[in-house]
Amino acid sequence: MPTAASKSVWLRFVVPMRLVIWLRFVKCPLGGPSLFLLFVFCLLLGPQPVPAQTSIHYALGCDSPGWEAILQVFGLSAATNPAHADILLACPGAQRLPLRENWSVAGQLLVLEGDSHIARDFGFLPSGKPAVEVRNVRDHHNPDLLTVWQHAERLVPTELPTGAKVLAQDRWSGIPLIATLRTDRGPILWLAISPGNSGYERFPYLGNALLDAGFVPPLRARNLWVFFDSAYRQRADLPFLARQWKDFGVAALHVSAWQHWERDPVGDAWLHRLIAACHQQGILVYAWLEFPHVSERFWQDHPSCREKTALGQDAQLDWRKLVNLLEPACAAPIRGQLKALLQAFPWDGVNLAEIYFESLEGAANPARFTPMNAVVRRDFAAQHGFDPAQLFDAASPRHHTRNAAGLQAFLAYRRQQIHKLHEDWLAVIKQATSHDLHLVVTQIDDRFDSSVRDNLAVDSTRILPLLHRIPFTYLVEDPATIWNLGPSRYQHIATAYATQTPYPERLAIDINIFPRYQEVYPTKQQTGVELYRLVNAAARAFPRVALYFEHTLSMLDLPLLASASSASVRLRREGDVVQVETARSVGLRWQGPALVNGRVWAAQNADMLWLPPGLHRVEPGTATKPMRLLHLGAEMQQVRASGRQLELHYQAESKAIASFSELPSRVWVDGEPQSVEIWKAAGDGYYIFLPPGEHLVRVETGEVDTSGRWTQE
Numbered sequence: 009m010p011t012a013a014s015k016s017v018w019l020r021f022v023v024p025m026r027l028v029i030w031l032r033f034v035k036c037p038l039g040g041p042s043l044f045l046l047f048v049f050c051l052l053l054g055p056q057p058v059p060a061q062t063s064i065h066y067a068l069g070c071d072s073p074g075w076e077a078i079l080q081v082f083g084l085s086a087a088t089n090p091a092h093a094d095i096l097l098a099c100p101g102a103q104r105l106p107l108r109e110n111w112s113v114a115g116q117l118l119v120l121e122g123d124s125h126i127a128r129d130f131g132f133l134p135s136g137k138p139a140v141e142v143r144n145v146r147d148h149h150n151p152d153l154l155t156v157w158q159h160a161e162r163l164v165p166t167e168l169p170t171g172a173k174v175l176a177q178d179r180w181s182g183i184p185l186i187a188t189l190r191t192d193r194g195p196i197l198w199l200a201i202s203p204g205n206s207g208y209e210r211f212p213y214l215g216n217a218l219l220d221a222g223f224v225p226p227l228r229a230r231n232l233w234v235f236f237d238s239a240y241r242q243r244a245d246l247p248f249l250a251r252q253w254k255d256f257g258v259a260a261l262h263v264s265a266w267q268h269w270e271r272d273p274v275g276d277a278w279l280h281r282l283i284a285a286c287h288q289q290g291i292l293v294y295a296w297l298e299f300p301h302v303s304e305r306f307w308q309d310h311p312s313c314r315e316k317t318a319l320g321q322d323a324q325l326d327w328r329k330l331v332n333l334l335e336p337a338c339a340a341p342i343r344g345q346l347k348a349l350l351q352a353f354p355w356d357g358v359n360l361a362e363i364y365f366e367s368l369e370g371a372a373n374p375a376r377f378t379p380m381n382a383v384v385r386r387d388f389a390a391q392h393g394f395d396p397a398q399l400f401d402a403a404s405p406r407h408h409t410r411n412a413a414g415l416q417a418f419l420a421y422r423r424q425q426i427h428k429l430h431e432d433w434l435a436v437i438k439q440a441t442s443h444d445l446h447l448v449v450t451q452i453d454d455r456f457d458s459s460v461r462d463n464l465a466v467d468s469t470r471i472l473p474l475l476h477r478i479p480f481t482y483l484v485e486d487p488a489t490i491w492n493l494g495p496s497r498y499q500h501i502a503t504a505y506a507t508q509t510p511y512p513e514r515l516a517i518d519i520n521i522f523p524r525y526q527e528v529y530p531t532k533q534q535t536g537v538e539l540y541r542l543v544n545a546a547a548r549a550f551p552r553v554a555l556y557f558e559h560t561l562s563m564l565d566l567p568l569l570a571s572a573s574s575a576s577v578r579l580r581r582e583g584d585v586v587q588v589e590t591a592r593s594v595g596l597r598w599q600g601p602a603l604v605n606g607r608v609w610a611a612q613n614a615d616m617l618w619l620p621p622g623l624h625r626v627e628p629g630t631a632t633k634p635m636r637l638l639h640l641g642a643e644m645q646q647v648r649a650s651g652r653q654l655e656l657h658y659q660a661e662s663k664a665i666a667s668f669s670e671l672p673s674r675v676w677v678d679g680e681p682q683s684v685e686i687w688k689a690a691g692d693g694y695y696i697f698l699p700p701g702e703h704l705v706r707v708e709t710g711e712v713d714t715s716g717r718w719t720q721e
Contacts, residue, residue, distance in 0.1 A: 062226045062597045063094035063117070064581045065391050070099030072210050074207040075119070078214065078537055080205075081544040082547035082571045083227035085579055095119060095223070098126045099202070117221055120198040123166070130189065131169025132198050139164050145530070145655040146179040147186075149564050150212040156212055158529035163200050172198070175578070181400040186211060190219045197221040203537070206494065209529065212536030215499075215568050225571035228595045228616060230641065233483075233516070233554035234575055235296060237264040238282070240559040247690060250285040253558075257570030259641055261286055262296040262359050262448075262663070265349060267302035276352065283354055288690035290639045290665045292356035294448065295349065299363050299433065301328040302342055313338035317366075318374035318400040325376055327367045332381040333429055347440040356663050357446035358437050363429050363483070364452065365422050371408050371415060379422070388421050396421075407688075422465035430471050432476050444700050446521070446662030447480035450518060450554075455504035457487045458499065472509045481661060482509070483554055491534075492526035495545035508567035514661070516552035520545065521560045535562050540572035547575035552661075570595075585627045593620050593644040601629035610649030611637040613692075620644040626678045635709050636669040638693045645702075652709045659702040667695035670709040677703050 060323045065087035075097055076086075087093035093116065100122035120127040123134055143160035147153065165183040168174070176186040189196040197217060204210050211217070234253065241249065253261065268279050283293045300315060307314065307329040315323035315330035323330040330337050350358065360511050367376030380397060388396050396408040396418045408415040430449065437447060454466045461467055472482060484505060490497060498517060506512040519542055523532045534542060546553045553573060557563065561569075576591035588596055591694060598617035602609045604626050610633040611618040617626065620639065633649040642660035649655070675682045677699065684696045698705060 012209060035054045039402070044123070057131065062224045064226050064579045064586065065093045066095040066097070067093035068097045068099075070097070070101075070121075072097060072099060072121075072202060073205050074203040074209075075121075077541065078203065078207040081537075081540050082215075082223075082225045082568065083574060083577055083579060094225070097121065098124050100124050115222070116194050117218075118194060118196045120196060120201065121202055123164075123711055127198065130191065130196060131167075131172075133167045135165040135167045137165045140178060140183055141183045142178045142181075142183070142185070144179040145176055145185060145211065147176045147211070147213050148174065150214050150562070152211070153531060153535070155212060155530045161201060166200060168198075173220075175220060176213075178274040186214070186217050188217070195222040197652075206538075207541065208537035212531055212538060213564060214537050215540060216536070216564055219567060224597065225568060226579060226597050227574040228257060228570035228597070229547070229574035229592075230254070230257050230259050230290070230570065230639070231552065231592075232543075232569065233260045233262060233294075233552060234258050234561075235262045235264075237557060237558035237559060238267045238279070239264065241355055244279070246282050247288075248431065250282075250289040250291060251690065252566065253286070253291055254289040255570070256566040258291055259574050260292040260294055260357065261295040261558075262361075265295040265297050266301060266303045268353075269345060269349060270305050271348070271352070278538075279353055285690070287354075287665065287695070288687065289690075290641050290667055290695060292446075292641060292662060292665065293354075294357035294359050294446070295355045295649070296352075296359045296361060297346075298328060298361055299429070300330040300333050302331050304329070306331065306342070306345075310341075311337065315378050318371075318377040318380050318397070320397075321375070321378070323366065323378050325378075330366070330378060332379065332383065333433075334379070334383045334425060335381065339432075339594065342406060343436050346436065350437070350441050350445075355441075355445060357448060358441065359448040359450055359483070360430070360433055360437065360452035361448075361483075362452065363433070364426060364460075364464040364466050366464070368463050368488075370459075371399070371419075381423070384421075384425070391421070392417050406479060419462045423461065423467045423470060426465045427467070427470040431474060434474065434480065438478060444452065444663050446700065447478065448516075449480050450483040450485055452485040453487050453490075453501060455508075456501050457489050459489070460487060468505065469508060472505075475509060475511050475514060479514070481514050481516050483518050483552075484550075485518045485556075486520050488522075488525065491520065491522075491524045492528050495541045498542075498546045498549040513551055515550055516554060517546045517550040518556055519546055520553040520556045525608070532559070535565055538567055543569060543572045544575050547573045556691050570689055585625060588619055588624045588626060590619060590624075593618065593640075595619075596626060601632045603627050603629040608633055608649075609647075610635065610654055611640070611644065611647045613638040618644060618647075620646055622643055634670065635707070637666065638669055638689075639665070639667040639695075641665040642698070654707045656705045656707070657703075658698070658705070660700050664698040664700070665695050666698055667693045668707060668709070669693050672696060672707045673710045676706040679704075 049218060063084055066084045067087045067090035068075055090096060095117045097119045101124060120132060136452055139162040141160050142163050143157045145155040147155060168184055168187055169189060172187045172189045174184045175188045177184050185200045187198045203214055241445050265425060268275055286293050313331050313335060315332050317323050365378045367373055369376060371377055385395050385397060394406055398404040399408040399418060401407060401417055411415055449471065451471060452464060452466055454460045454468050484501060521534055543553060574594050577594055578589040580587040595618050597615060597617040599615055602617050604624050608629055609617060610630055634652055635649060635654045637647055637656060640658060642658040642664035645657040645659060647656050671694050672686055675684050686694050686696055689695050
């Protein structure tokens, strides 16, 4: 296969020369000066050099756990021979000649950290000026972001070589901290100091700096869920958003259903366009419910249904306006409206999210403590002999500070009601929808942070047993109380929940991308390398990862999210051959025909080759299949193609969208012919919906003659 360097030479020199020869052949009046100017003009306006080849291996010139963590997040593995590495790291004290000899392959990225002989060779020289205390960083990717190191460092300013581009600097002194440099041998990324042991203590956008220097991640996945509040995006270009979501690995969008609770012609048309735009990009769309919040209008139109706090006030807490779902007169119209909502739009799933009782402070904050509606007070009093409102009456002997047993009885009662609400509303949703609509229950974690059991009445041991009767995905919400902890927490959370259910494959994790109230460094909100490490660790621990929410994600974080979410993959390259060992289906960056395990591969689009779980040998091929699988929103088990026929074995928790390079003419599922609707995808190809579960699908393409009969080559 031609290298990136050889392609660049062809585009920038051979093509202009062929143009000059053609002009001379057709007798254009080109003299010597004119010929020279035309040649220069072609060089300046011709295609720019293509990016460096996909990076697979790295070699560290020192013990650097931070760099190791960063590069492994993006699927890179350590090279046994530095000469075979795509990324080379030189730390302070690195010797001149050994590394310089190793840096000999065109396109290799050299990373220089601090002062070293090799850094000085390329013009990164100590300035001789006094050391500067550095703690606050201004990154050119996001200059307004407050980036503060937990511990200040004293650094001697460095003089940069001509042509170096500064990417980050000390906010107060202006001394450079990160820079890139293009050389005749390859690109260089220079850092004044290491990124830290975790990889994100100092430079959040180090991943973006790698991209700027020419790094191309080898892997990507399309397995992320993202929460979407349509109130923030009413004027957005929906097809553009859908393309963007597809590019950073979104498999499903969970849309704020409360914004569309009541029928409205304009709002309904907007939601239909959103769902269509997502489907054309292979993205499923879920109705995201936030009971006991129903909608703004329901709250206004039904004042008698408003939940009450322990102070007897209407429970308008933060943005949610809570409704008394335990009152039959209130629940009845909500059931009817929910059925209408679910049947009015082509939803692919429903997320019953965050049914719990406020608040995080528990009984210590009666202004936020719920439920204290009339139904609850009567029912609890009938069971326990006293009104629970007395627990919050300072003059009562039953006040919770003097009545620990009474408070514990009411806390247990609250957990029972939360279990009942989940049971009731899951049944309502199942009755109102088709059998292939995927159900999700999102609930805040109570295993890692057990305080939420009393404060929010959440008890996963009560909700998870419902899986025996009603299949759903249990989405664990990462609680705000532990947002300051590192990526390793996700494995602990996964282990705690796996012991609570025989269905660990139905567990998922929700990462909240939001400013943290704790004292955290270097940024208040997870971004850059920290976010990538969180996503990668979560993807290793759980079958599914969700992000809350779409609007808080920085545009700078999008390019590498799909790479970070492709966990549990090992790569090895020998020449043109890449060995891929993966626990889940994954995309390998690849251009041109390919052989996978010796067979012409049919699961491939313009720049990605999709692989099922297992060990695979991928190498350049000479031909492509007439019909290719361009995208599959499911776990691919195997794919085979012969002529104009393609056979696909897959497994999916929900409906799956599959797109093909050719128009499908006939479809079989598990040997049975199917009548399916076919849509034109937003880009190339055509897509169809496939049923949830494990299935064997056969798709054929052909031509239709004037009589309407299908013909096959």
